[in-house]
Amino acid sequence: MAIFAQTSCCVHLTHVLTTEAARMIQLSGMSRGVVDAASAAAYQRTFWVIYILEKTLSFACGRPSVLSDADIGTPIPYAPEAIFGTFDWLQAMSRFSRFLSKAYSSLFSISTTLVSPDTLHAAVDVYMDELEAWRMSIPEDFRPGAIFFPPQNIAENNATSISISIVLRLNFHYYSAVIALSRLYLNLPRGKNSEQRSTDCENALLAAASRIVELTKYIDLASYTPVWVMLSVPLSASFILFDFIVHHPAHPDTTATLSLLSAVAAYFCHLDYISGGMMPVSLLSDMASIARDYIRDSSNYSKSSSGDRTVDDKSPPAGDSQQPLDRSAHCSNLRKAPGGGPGAPLDDILDIANPPSGAVDGVDWSMLDSIAGGIDFMDLFTGGAEDSLQYCVPLEPT
Numbered sequence: 001m002a003i004f005a006q007t008s009c010c011v012h013l014t015h016v017l018t019t020e021a022a023r024m025i026q027l028s029g030m031s032r033g034v035v036d037a038a039s040a041a042a043y044q045r046t047f048w049v050i051y052i053l054e055k056t057l058s059f060a061c062g063r064p065s066v067l068s069d070a071d072i073g074t075p076i077p078y079a080p081e082a083i084f085g086t087f088d089w090l091q092a093m094s095r096f097s098r099f100l101s102k103a104y105s106s107l108f109s110i111s112t113t114l115v116s117p118d119t120l121h122a123a124v125d126v127y128m129d130e131l132e133a134w135r136m137s138i139p140e141d142f143r144p145g146a147i148f149f150p151p152q153n154i155a156e157n158n159a160t161s162i163s164i165s166i167v168l169r170l171n172f173h174y175y176s177a178v179i180a181l182s183r184l185y186l187n188l189p190r191g192k193n194s195e196q197r198s199t200d201c202e203n204a205l206l207a208a209a210s211r212i213v214e215l216t217k218y219i220d221l222a223s224y225t226p227v228w229v230m231l232s233v234p235l236s237a238s239f240i241l242f243d244f245i246v247h248h249p250a251h252p253d254t255t256a257t258l259s260l261l262s263a264v265a266a267y268f269c270h271l272d273y274i275s276g277g278m279m280p281v282s283l284l285s286d287m288a289s290i291a292r293d294y295i296r297d298s299s300n301y302s303k304s305s306s307g308d309r310t311v312d313d314k315s316p317p318a319g320d321s322q323q324p325l326d327r328s329a330h331c332s333n334l335r336k337a338p339g340g341g342p343g344a345p346l347d348d349i350l351d352i353a354n355p356p357s358g359a360v361d362g363v364d365w366s367m368l369d370s371i372a373g374g375i376d377f378m379d380l381f382t383g384g385a386e387d388s389l390q391y392c393v394p395l396e397p398t
Helices: 011-027 037-061 089-108 110-114 117-136 158-187 195-218 227-247 254-274 282-307 346-350 365-370 386-391
Strands: none
Touching: 011 037, 037 089, 037 158, 089 110, 089 117, 089 158, 117 158, 158 195, 158 227, 195 227, 195 254, 227 254, 227 282, 254 282
16 A cells, blocks of 8 residues: 555555554564564565665655664565566665665754764765765666666567666665755855865756756656656756756856756656646746746846946956856765865764753754755645546556
8 A cells, every 4th residue: 555655646645654554564573573484585575665665755755764773683585576687676775775764864863953064064975975885786787877778669578667667766766865965965054175075066966956857758657656756856856957047047057957957847747748637747847937037137137237347347247157067976976075074073973863861952953944854745745636547557467
């Protein structure tokens, strides 16, 4: 039921059903490996599937997990149906879910309000390194950020279609984590030597959003596709692109960014049409028009302002001195930047979520607004969308 609720039919029940499934496996003792030996493999597979669902959903919605990582004794089983050549999908996603759990506790929980900005800067570097290590552990055919050339006759090969879906989800998971970590760093107070690091984070945000938009053409707009794939991740990318255009209307990369924003706007219009209006996201296409009008108005204003200058005034308009951003930047670029600086001991980085009791007095809780774990896009849907099943692509009977 939790897996089914990830679709557009009953997305408003996703968190309730996933959380209930996580509580059930805790009460049954599956998290500690207390299961029947004859059915151990099935129990283990069930536990880790629920673990992946619960951890990824909790991080995306900015909510604490109900599963304690310190109380898990169930090993990751060998699942032949999750093996694709040399790639183990279940193991890779279990590791990624564990990474999200640690990142939330150390960077996005309420305990981080007790930690200095320098320590948080260093902690972001640590988790960026770990995220990059996870990416590099995936075979190149499935690795996020790698060049992706799907075959032309996808519909004729079911195995190929599944592989494309896996590559798409791995990329979306990876870039969502990059966006979360980069936004956190940019919202923290700046340090003494953080200018280059902030520029790297901006590059990573723009590169992640650009890659997400490029991959939207491979999204299967069918009833079985999760809403976070069809809507949440592309929506986050469109907001990043729009924000970049508004803040840098005269940047050399603004034209290319506007083209990407127009591409994702066309995707939203297609999604609205395919869903029969049950997902009214075509309104988001107006962002491209607003951004285009804003660039034109800014250009006209700059020209009118430059006309009022004296002949001796040779200073360039604001924004013309900016350099093009590197759209190919990934987490590997961020790892080259300096860390949080001195005064950020490793114990503070890895054990942020365990503050001393009574240390929450006098905390400035307004800081929580800038380090929220994410936006719950599930709240965009106030009710079920059963009528959207009209656009289902029926599966062939097995």
